[in-house]
Amino acid sequence: MPLSLKNKEFYLITAVALGIMLNPLNTTMISVALTRLQQDFQLTFADLSWIISTYYLASAIGQPVMGKWSDLFGRKRVFITGLLLVALSSCLAPFSPSFGWLIGFRIIQAVGSSALYPAGMGMIRNQITSNQAKALGILSVFSGVSAAFGPTLGGLLLHYGDWPMIFLINFPFILASLLLAWKIFPRDPARTGSPADMDWAGVLFFSITIFMWLFSFMRIQESYSVWMLAGSVLLSFLFYKFELGKDRPFIDVGFLRKNMTVTLIYVQFILMNLVFYSVMFGMPSYLQSVQQLDPQQTGFVMLSIAGFSVLVTPIAGRWIDRSGSKPALLLGGAGVVVGMLLFLLIQGHTHAAMIFVILSVMGISYGFNNLAMQTALYDFVTREETGVATGLFMTSRFIGTILSSSLLAALFGKHITTGHLHSMAWVCAGIGIVVLLLTIRLPGRRRSLMPGA
Structure with missing residues (x-):
């Protein structure tokens, strides 16, 4: 019996949602497993940070590459290929003979899951013509919530199993998404280009630049090098000049140059994610190593971030509709500063309930910031600029998470x-103040999104 249009759209959104949740879910589930990985592979926390940073590095590069490939080779084909890559890596990672192999399988997982967001969003935009904004909003919230719930799910999995479970749990989501996509997604049209259309030199240049910054921050604790930092700055400038002269650049720096308000929103989003993921990755290891909580208890304490983020999101949405993005961003930025300063109250004997309350402040601030940053972006771009603006927004998220792993490696070091x-709290509170200052200078008026605006 043929599906009605309403049912077909429901299954289409479900297929995409189950796919795009894999990347954010797998980025944060592993945070609770870091202590077990440290014990199994005999690693320092600085060593462990590579499993976080390489995942985000691969995601930051993979998202725009896979987005371009979905345009060239078909969204259904790229989406299903991404699911198969995640399945392959999730199957092999539990049997990793060394930490290096585990990092390699995580990179494959990152590349595969990076294909799902651009291909899935492209499919939604093409196939759903009515209430499209509502569908995209559901997917955006779904992606953010899955990241926030990752540590809690990871804690439960480690309590009843071990770290391989955080890879095996992917299979129900992969299978459901694969079956729905195979059935519901329309057949891809003929190819419209070739791999040669990709700015491969820009991809390589961007990868080297990001890795240089990553390596510079990762070595701060061991031996700070002014020359390495200067080299990172120089590479960034050269990359900017290189991409500026491209007709079809990997990163549209020309768009950033002519939209300074949008560029500063990206900077703000990078800093917000730096703080959020420093907490998401740093706290589970602290709770297990210092507070001596087991993985399940750690997961429940971390649930405060996800739970309060979900609770305040609809409140934030209604407030933003009435007053615009700026007031919500001011409250979210203030929440970051207050929340990180409250971390100074945590001592080695602090009760888990007290830590739960402190983390709830971060959950509230994340709920306001995450939604308000997205709406602020679209306040200052036209409809024609939405595609490139969204791609750079996701790249900003990954850059922030890469920096968070570097910050934790520099501050936590060997133990x-x-x-x-x-120390992390002081640094992140300072970053929160910068976020507040950037919000204050943000124009309050809402810009029309009509074509040509």
């Missing part, structure tokens, strides 16, 4: 102490 946690 984690309460003093190290307090």
Whole structure:
């Protein structure tokens, strides 16, 4: 019996949602498993940070590449290929003979899951013509919530199994998404280009630049090098000049240059994600190493971030509709500063309930910031600029998460102490103040999104 249009759209959104949740879910589920991985592979926290940073590095590169490939080779084909890559990596990762192999399988997982967001969003935009904004909003919230719930799910999986479970749990989601996509997604049209259309030189240049910054920050604790930092700055400038002269650049720096308000929104989003993921990755290891909580208890404490983020999101949405993005961003930025300063109250003997309350402040601030940053972006871009603006927005998220792993590696080093946690809190509170200052200078008026605006 043929599906009605309403049912077909429901299954289409479900297929895409189950796919795009894999990337954010797998980025944060592993945070609870870091202590077990450290024990199994005999690693320092600085060593462990590579499994986080390489995943985000691959995602930051993979998202725009796979987005371009979905345009060239078909969204259904790229989406299903991404699911198969995630399945392959999730199957092999539990049997990793060494930490290097595990990093390799995680990179494959990152590349595969990076294909799902651009291909899935492109499919939604093409196939759903009515209430499209509502569908995209559901997917956006779904993606953010899955990231926030990752540590809680990871804690439960480690309590009843071990770290391989965080890879095996992917299979129900992969299978459901694969079956629905195979059935519901329309057949791809003929190819419209070739791999030669990709700015491969830009991809390579961007990869080297990001890796140079990553390596510079990762070595801060061991031996700070002014020359390495200067080299990172120089590479960034050269990459900017290189991409500026391209007709079809990998990163549209020309768009950034002519939209300075949007560029500063990206900077703000990078900083927000730096703080959020520093907490998401740093706290589970601290709770297990210093507070001596087991993975399940750790997952429940981390649930405060996800739970309060979900609770405040609809409140934030209604407030933003009435007053615009700026007031919500001011509250979210203030929440970051207050929340990180409250971290200074945490000591080695602090009760888990107290930590839960402190983390709830971060959950509230994330709920306001995450939604308000997205709406702020679209306040200052035209409809024609939406595609490139969204792609750069996701790249900004990944850059922030890469920097978070570098910050944790620099602050935590070989082992984690309460003093190290307090150092993280001071740094992140300072970043929160910068986020507040950027919000204050953000124009309050809403720009029309009509074509040509």
